[in-house]
Amino acid sequence: MTHAKPLFSWVHATDLHYEQPGKASDCLNSSDPDNKRLNCFINDINRLQGPQKPEFLILSGDITERGSAVKQELIQAKETLSRLQVPFHILAGNHDLGPNREIAAVYPGKEDYHEGPLETSNFFQVFGPEGLRFSFQRHGFHFVGFVLRDADPDGPLDWLQAQVDAIPSRGIVIGHYGLYPARTAGFLLKWGFSRHEKCLPRLQSIINGANGRVIAYLNGHNHVNSVFKNEKTTHISGGCIKGGCTGYRLFECYPDRIATRFIFLSDPTLWNFNCWGQTDPGRCIDDTHPTPEDYHRGTPSEQVFEIPLTPPSPNT
Ligand SMILES: [Fe+2]
Ligand SMILES: [Fe+2]
Secondary structure (H helix, E strand, O other): OOOOOOOEEEEEEEEOOEEEOOOOOOOOOOOOOOOOOHHHHHHHHOOOOHOOOEEEEEEEOOOOOOOOOOOOHHHHHHHHHHHOOOOEEOOOOOOOOOOOHHHHHHHHOOOOOOOOHHHHHOHHHHOOHHOOOEEEEEEEEEEEEEOOOOOOOHHHHHHHHHHHOOOOOOOOEEEOOOOOOOOOOOHOOOOOHOEEEEEEEHHHHHHHOOOOOOOEHHHOOOOEEEHHHHEEEEEEEEEOOOOEEEEEEEEEEEOOEEEEEEOOOOOHHOOOOOOOOOOOOOOOOOOOOOOOHHHOOHHHHHHEEEOOOOOOOOOO
């Protein structure tokens, strides 16, 4: 049976990389000191109407460029996000809460490591505990979000395991970091895992151990749009608002499927399919992405696809 209207819609967006106005970053080739992309995203979301109007957004980290080091940047990002007319759940990424001391030494001022209790970190002080983990249920779908620092000093993996164990079916788990490479060759075969590699085996075990009760795992961090199925979970990298693949992903949930598509920002002059200056075809192609632009924005089948659902058990 085909259902014409979704039960509800929601949006996943990631890697906003808010910058303090006028303070250009040298980290991304796509520096946007006026935050034009973030502002376009907010306007685009506020314009969604009808069945596409999301009940909520999930923003999966790297909310800021330098929030781990500059609390004011997080405060200003929060003020900017207050223009959203849709409720949102937010998580910290490595630019908001540095993952380990090794990375902090390489990127001082951008991924500073917070030595004190998590409760005294910049991100916690600005966004509170709900910015570090969330778990809620909507229309039979269970959403779990978590924030991870390398080697798990804050204990979210025990919490995540308990949350996943409690999901009866139709779980959707969101973190900042991917569980597997987003591409089969090129720089993304290895890039980005140095932020969470100590936690990776357990994280993979938690999601795969759910044996299909986690139907989708969403992440950011690599700034590309990708999708693949591993075990019984669909893994989705959500692109990036800032640069690499400038847009967000809309999910429309039906009783028998999730229909989803990546939506690029409405202003094409803001599109950016070249993150971290990665344009070398030798580093930005793989078997199914023959050009650097394809590598960043994903194939058509990665932009629009469906996740079929089995009927929920009677007690869910
Ligand atoms: Fe990022
Ligand atoms: Fe990141």
